[in-house]
Amino acid sequence: MTDKDLCILCGHQCCKWIAFTYGELSGQALEFYLARGCKILRCDPYIDGEKKGTSLYRIYIPHPCPHLIEGKGCAIYDRRPLVCLEYSGSDDPLVKELCRIGKSAPIITNSNQS
Numbered sequence: 002m003t004d005k006d007l008c009i010l011c012g013h014q015c016c017k018w019i020a021f022t023y024g025e026l027s028g029q030a031l032e033f034y035l036a037r038g039c040k041i042l043r044c045d046p047y048i049d050g051e052k053k054g055t056s057l058y059r060i061y062i063p064h065p066c067p068h069l070i071e072g073k074g075c076a077i078y079d080r081r082p083l084v085c086l087e088y089s090g091s092d093d094p095l096v097k098e099l100c101r102i103g104k105s106a107p108i109i110t111n112s113n114q115s
């Protein structure tokens with residue numbers, strides 16, 4: 002089974018959101034994003050099982066990629082951007098349970114849903 006098949010099986014979870022990492026989030030900021038259909042997950046940095054530094058949040062804005070064809074996959078799969086080519090959901094708190102491709106992504110080492 003190819004990576005493309007695995008992505009179709011997972012339902013292309015990572016192609017449906019624009020995500021960025023943020024530090025402190027006020028209650029007003031939380032309301033702002035939640036009212037717009039965003040998902041917000043904690044992604045605190047852990048080293049050797051210990052939380053390091055301040056809490057981080059991952060904000061997911063619902064915005065399916067225009068190249069995604071539901072049920073068929075990426076219309077530009079063979080020439081998709083590097084960010085897509087190198088992406089793995091294994092450390093992404095939103096999709097790590099669903100991602101079928103288990104490479105290691107650099108940013109997040111542990112997470113808790115807020």
Ligand code: SF4
Nearest residue numbers: 008011015090100101
């Ligand atoms: S979450 Fe993983 S399996 Fe799903 S589309 Fe993204 S890379 Fe592919």
Ligand code: SF4
Nearest residue numbers: 016066068069075085
């Ligand atoms: S270009 Fe393809 S792989 Fe990248 S986000 Fe869009 S649909 Fe997904």
